[in-house]
Amino acid sequence: MSSTFVPSHWPQAAGPTPVFGRRVLAAGPAGSGAGIEWLLKRNCSITPQQLGAVYASLCAVSALIAGFFFWQGAPFVAAFAGIELAAVGAAMLVFAHHAGDRETLTLMGRLLRVESRNGNRIERTELAVDWLTVEPAAGQGSLVQLRGRGHRVQVGRFLRPELRGAFAQELRQMLRQLPAGHDTENDPN
DSSP: OOOOOOOOSSOOOSSOOOSSEEEEEEEETTEEEEEEEEEEEOOOSSOHHHHHHHHHHHHHHHHHHHHHHHHTTOHHHHHHHHHHHHHHHHHHHHHHHHTTOEEEEEEETTEEEEEEEETTEEEEEEEEGGGOEEEESSSTTSOEEEEETTEEEEEOTTSOHHHHHHHHHHHHHHHHTSOOOOOSSSOOO
16 A cells, blocks of 8 residues: 655645634725634524524424313313423524524734624623633633633633533644734833
């Protein structure tokens, strides 16, 4: 058995390719810039629209069965079917409300933007990478804590605990690759 190395015709990316993140181009006030975005979200196998369709079909089948028993003289079946459908509908509403929960980290230039969505609540934090530390919040497998200049954010809720360390390592590596920054607050000029 032999192996041969053939050079690739594809252009090489600058720096290592992120595993959890993806390279992005964004237009801003100072023109366009390249960065990296990490999108951490729930693993939902069904969209809220699909869930609504499933619930509607469940209601139709239950209404047919309850109607049959009501016609046969058992009115309590319809009442219990209504209670059951109300409970299932409430559970599905809670699921649909949190199906879009996610954490988005965007590294553009010397700024890391963190956006956390939990239901209708959105929290945005901007951290200067010059003062940023990336560390576990409590220990192995815990959330990843980002701290810098009085701000503290914990991310990684939607990653499996055994992957959080690898995510933190990738984030640290991408931060180390940035060119040295310029501290404007302590600059005498």
